[in-house]
Amino acid sequence: MAMKEKIIEKILLLTAFSSIFILGLITFFIFKEGLPLILKIGIKAFLLGEKWIPSKGLFGVFPMIVSSFWVTFGALLLGIPLGLACAIFLSELIPPSVGLLLRPAIQLLAAIPSVIYGFWGLIVLVPLIQNHFGGPGLSILAGSLVLGFMILPTIITISEDSLKALPPTYKAGALALGATHWQTIWRVLIPAARSGVVASVILGMGRAIGETMAMIMILGNAVKMPTSFLDSARTLTTNIGIEMGYASGDHRQALFATGVVLFFIIMALNTLAISLSRRRVH
């Protein structure tokens, strides 16, 4: 018996270590492929350069960094209020039985492949934007809207969990003081669940920055500095997704270098999310 348990323990340990090892390997590979180019053309020229013309050896990713943040910002503008409203609705306003039906539906939203979201954006949103606001339609606006919906499950689920995890005495205490239900939600419950809500937003942000397929389909992929929500744009991820198929030499390395930038952005966001969710008051 003890022997058997020891073997199982060893196997689990091995699996854990091998997954960490493989992740480390991937990271190492990205850096090994990407760093030399960054060092070759200079960090500044790479990060702040505005021209991306591989055939001329110009590899500036600044417009893509800006576009990534812009699209993400737009997604949050839609996703935060909508997601938070849904979380409040689920945890406070509807009977539990309805919640039991709605919750799996929301989780299903997270399981829809991003190419489907992209397809929907392309077929529905892009023409709508083109007809109503002009421009190419394939735009930051379209991308932000689609991403806003894509990050909803993350924001809703984590926010709702943190609202649900609050001690019921907060709610009873506020109501007993003569607060309305809404005042209780807004002035006590949400502030008390703040760290969880913030964490949900940051994780949603990570998902938004990392999204590739749907963005390739609806952003228009223009390599230029965006100046309005109606402009076409190219993000860090779509840059890699579009060109990796045929790139070679410096060009290929520059795409890995784009990955390095992405790596640091996502790391920063996750670290922020973890530290915020740990800083809970109890």
Next chain:
Amino acid sequence: MTESNPPLKMEVRGLHFYYGSNHALKNINIVIRDRQITALIGPSGCGKSTFLRTLNRLNELIPQTRIEGTIRLDGEDIYQPGTDVVALRQRVGMVFQRPNPFPKSIFENVAFGPRVLGVHTKSKIEEKVEQSLKAAALWPEVSDRLHLNALGLTLGQQQRLCIARVLAVQPEVILMDEPCSALDPLATLKIEELMQELKKKYTIVIVTHNMRQAARTSGWTGFFHLGELLEYATTEDIFTRPQNPQTENYVTGRYG
């Protein structure tokens, strides 16, 4: 029981309460006298907390519950349709068994009530906070750290903060559900002293497990047993001349 002075604040008639099929309160009739301390005693699970929560309609948060009978506050039935429950809870405040300050600063905890009532002037809120903390005998201990998190206070201080929070709403009745059960003897003593002070302005209903606390603090005592109010009289009568043998067993500690 005599129904002469002091005047009645609340009047409960034929009250029944059900959690689903659990008949938790059975035909409760009791009067709560104005600016007096009424103590409710009885073994665990006999319905004291349930009864207390019918007085500010907090039981409504629990699904599948049912209530029968009338409860009057200054002659008005608080369960009649159209009653403003929010306004009722402002008049009938509550202190819980475990201190439950919000995870906010000491100041914001006390300011919560006035803010909810629509007071927004900074100076008025500050005045209210100071007043309430003083009335709850907490001011000297926290006046220099009003903006620190309330959860950093000791449990005894947290409970007085919760009392201050209730006072800031200017209620008429204060319900206390075993407010000292989580506190040490010294903190308990502080709350009891405070209750004597508060009694001058507020009607207090306190649930307690502590016989001596009931005897020390209250003017009237009700003994609950298995969802019924078995006996209700002046505290002196309950503790020296109980009419019901069960009451006698309980107050003399022979309850088994």
